Amino acid sequence: MKNKNNLLVNISYSEAIRKALLYLFKKDKNFVILGQGVTSPWYVGNTLKDFDKIYPNRIFDTPVSESLVTGAGVGASLVGLRPFIIHPRMDFMLYAADTIINQAAKWSYITGGASCVPVTIRAIINRGGSQGAQHSQSLHSLFAHIPGLRIVMPSNSKDAHDLLIASVKSNDPVIFIDDRWLYENKQKFKPDYKINLAKVNPKIIKKGKHITIVASSYSAHLSLEAGIKLSKINISAEIIDLRVINPLKVDLIIKSVKKTKRLLVVDGSWENCGLSSQIISSVCQKINLNILKCNPTRITLPNSPAPSSHILENFYYPNVDLIVKKAKKYFNK
């Protein structure tokens, strides 16, 4: 739905992705989609609904060949196309690690800028429901380690829409990570079609003065909910949504922590060498530690693969209550 001010109303995260893709199909004849099950909601929810009917010659269902298909996307991007490669589950994308890490990420550098890789690789986080260790991973920290990649993790409909368009328009290889647990969240927003991904910064999604909570994607959504709960007990949390985690920009976080003097990081991946480690170390290196009222802490996944037991799943994934509880400790509440 669109109203007079070009506001998109009541748009779910997954609809926002579809709208962005539809826009790209219309705007760029060299935009194509490749991936497994791209014509089936079983793989991709409703994010690609009816594209096989509207653009039958521009959407390609591929064999189960993650490595080749991702590499073909990179290769096609060297010769005029803007391919959008879909991995319905991020776990399977590891087959394409060579293409992503050795080829796409390095191509601009090793060719001295003579060539670039305008490919977007969409990795879907699809977990819960007792899917277990190989169907549930959030591997963003792993890819964020690599110079040359841009890693985008939207937490809401507007970012899912706008940053997807910016990702495809970028001349660098982008991994766009969306989370199926966000698909039903709705929002009204004014779309922006002209964002330069290289200029995208983290964003304060809730202003506050007592504690800075930093997160991205689903964790940012949880943190926002927690922030609302915290305000009811007079803890004013400032929530920062990272949006792009590589290259990581930390100026806004540092500014916020200088104000609140407390830092909590929430991340849906593991602790060791993970995104949360990077945020905390970046902040600690760049501020006077004496101003902090408590040590920075973090909420991450436990140091284990995802369990298959639905009982253990309740302990495994961070949730709003956990964030509230951890934040309260900063204030001895």
Next chain:
Amino acid sequence: MRLINKKLKFLTNPARYSDFLNLGKFKKDKLIYFLSMMIKIRLVEEHLAMNKKNNIIKSPVHLCNGQEAIATAIGSLIKKGDTVFGNHRSHHHIISLNTNLKYFFSEILAKKNGLNKGNGASMHLIDKSNSFYGSVPIVAGTIPLATGAAFSLKYQKKKNISIIYMGDGASEEGVFHESLNFASYYKLPLLFVVENNFYSSNLHISQRQPSQSISRFALANKIKFKMLDGNNVLEIYNHAQSLINAMRKNYEPALIEVFTYRQLGHVDWREDLDVGVDRSKEKLILWKKKDPIIRLLRSLIKNKFINMNFYNDIKNKINTIINRDWKYAIKSPDLKERDLTRFVYHEE
């Protein structure tokens, strides 16, 4: 498969095919072009070998001495708009496309004026203006890229083809098989050129595969293929020409497997006779009798197209160019510390 095994018996035997080439209907100009290009590649490689030995070149160099016929034949069939991808051993591929030796040498020395602005050296090369879209040293790393390029060419309805040069070792990587399947299913204009020189670094193919022919994988994927004497530039040219013409017309993949021999070791200037199984002085001598340049040269002299003086003239002319362009490269500016993080991202 029986046919593959039968051909294999001849093509892998260095004692066969060391006779004169059948010059057929080739015009003199074309023959001299082939000879000159192969000599150019050989002399460049000898020059690089010497400079690697003298430690002027710092990066590893994977030289192609003995394998010149393949790139010379295929390279002469490339048209504007085609996309060529190479691998760790790609000097002959890029030289056959008439890359400017000044920038090529500068790149080998990792200098600022190089093809890749000094960020690639020998193992990563690019020269898009001459259809060379990139080479990298991850074995099989460029196969999916070349497949994607073919996909793009077909999608854009261009009458161009994509070419992937690969070795026998790369056929052991899974992505090669994914690519054969995909190219066959989607009917992509992708030419696999398999330079079967029997070695994956220093491991002989008999230590790695139950058959010495890579063509069997084309057969399994319903892809047209040819098994050829890799040291016979004319035979490669004839077969590649008819395959490529059909590919441009019909949008279809093909595979050419050429049997050849690496006269030097896996990397740098040595012959490396002591590091591999089934690599002996005797065998090397036999394969050197099949040297692609000597065979064409002898055939041309026998047919009175040229004489030895003419041959020496070609060599002298090319050597003059090599020396001139090498000097340019040596004088080309070095990279500076501030260049370390340039080009990590295309958009700053």
